[in-house]
Amino acid sequence: MKRFWLWTGLVGLAANAALLAAVVAAHGVLRWPAVARDGAGLAVALFFLCVSFAEIPLMVYGLRKLAADRKGSSRLLCGATNAFYVFFAAVYAAIVWALTGWWAAGLGLSALGLVRLASSVWWIPDNPEATF
Numbered sequence: 001m002k003r004f005w006l007w008t009g010l011v012g013l014a015a016n017a018a019l020l021a022a023v024v025a026a027h028g029v030l031r032w033p034a035v036a037r038d039g040a041g042l043a044v045a046l047f048f049l050c051v052s053f054a055e056i057p058l059m060v061y062g063l064r065k066l067a068a069d070r071k072g073s074s075r076l077l078c079g080a081t082n083a084f085y086v087f088f089a090a091v092y093a094a095i096v097w098a099l100t101g102w103w104a105a106g107l108g109l110s111a112l113g114l115v116r117l118a119s120s121v122w123w124i125p126d127n128p129e130a131t132f
Contacts, residue, residue, distance in 0.1 A: 008079035009117040012086030034101035041100035089113040
């Protein structure tokens, strides 16, 4: 089961990298101006950083419940949810990169996909009966 969470998380991580690469390419071609600068940019980056971190325990709890559901939640649903959970760090990164133009903040937020991958592999048990 740990391999299941790892592989579905790696799918999400690949989508994470693809979205970030698309944003970098689009920003290189279009060169749109940063909307949020200085203090506003910092506020935007910190807001999305806090949201991204706050989402981790909630999603791990939800994935644990979904994996332990006896009423037939499919492995496809569990895997897709895990992949989307790992991928979604790139959505926050893309928003921050687009609004602020700060590549380091965008890259850092996108790298939280690795933290999300580790959290799903580490905290979702092999044995669904041991979940709760």
